[in-house]
Amino acid sequence: MDDIHKRREEKQSDLELINPQDKACFEEGEDRDPDLTTESLGTNNDPVRMYFREIDAVPLLTRGGEAKIGKRIEKSQMGALKALSRSLLVAGEISKCGEKLRRSELDIGNLVELDDHSLTRKGLEKQCQEVLGNIEEITALRGEVARIRAQLGKYRKKTREYKRLLSRLARHRISMARIIRNLKLTSQIHQELVDVIKSTVDRVVKLERESKKLTKLQNSRLKLHEVKKVRLRPRAIDRKMRDIEEEA
Incomplete structure (x- = not known):
């Protein structure tokens, strides 16, 4: 008798976790799938029900949509x-x-x-x-x-x-x-070439930043040895920039 009461209590606790409409199906012994429509899911905080509610709101990708995305990828x-x-x-x-x-x-x-x-x-x-x-x-x-x-x-x-x-x-x-x-x-070579371009761009950006800093320093008070350095460095930067332009 104790085992029978225990099983009934376990079954009752399981039914409490189920949606009321689905619970009725179990209690009536009907053999049908639970209702997973957006209306039945409501605002339940259950992760599974929230998942079904979210994917129901997202339109499926059509065959035409797949073709458009493929063309865009190919074009890029x-x-x-x-x-x-x-x-x-x-x-x-x-x-x-x-x-x-x-x-x-x-x-x-x-x-x-x-x-x-x-x-x-x-x-x-x-x-x-x-x-x-x-x-x-x-x-x-x-x-x-x-x-x-x-x-x-x-x-x-x-x-x-x-x-x-x-x-x-x-x-x-x-x-x-x-x-x-x-x-x-190959895609590997493509990526290596892209990395080379990125590295070159980074070099140009660094040289341009250094050139701007030197321009500001030229307008400030400097010591004698600093003046010589500030005057010569821009020429070296210009040469490097020209070399990069010729390579690119």
């Missing part, structure tokens, strides 16, 4: 790749990767995405040679771009020669960027 990735491919700094890093690949210090699979033909040894060697050929073109175009940029400083901006060189510069950079994009670099 393409934009980032275009920005990277137009940088001389990135071209220089890819040239370094080509040297490592030629010396067998870098695996072709870690540099570019392998195609179906590269599953065989012969196909892998063929793709490796194609990649090296493309990197050689990138290196040559990068050198030509640097040479043209150096020539631009000899002419005034409104002269015909300046415009002609500027047009050549644009064509070479577009060709270089197209080859870089067609390499199909």
Whole structure:
């Protein structure tokens, strides 16, 4: 008898934790699922019921919505790749990767995405040679771009020669960027290139801050040895900034 009373008490305590509508189902012995609609959940503080109430308020992602999100992601990735491919700094890093690949210090699979033909040894060697050929073109175009940029400083901006060189510069950079994009670099290499760009930006920011501080110091009273340092340092900063601009 004690066991029977104990079981009844346990059952009664379990029913007290259930929603009144669901409790009626158990008491009447009906075999139906509990009501989990937003109305039945009400303002109950139970975490499970709160979860169902919150997800019920969020619309499900449709097939069209998935397609739109996919296009946006693809567009942003393409934009980032275009920005990277137009940088001389990135071209220089890819040239370094080509040297490592030629010396067998870098695996072709870690540099570019392998195609179906590269599953065989012969196909892998063929793709490796194609990649090296493309990197050689990138290196040559990068050198030509640097040479043209150096020539631009000899002419005034409104002269015909300046415009002609500027047009050549644009064509070479577009060709270089197209080859870089067609390499199909791995995500790891992409991230390394992004890190290089970020590091360069950080260097520029630090140099600009230092330049501003030196400008303020020039207007203040300084000792003789400090005056010399303040005057020489801006020149060094300008040289570093020019070097970074040429690399980028």
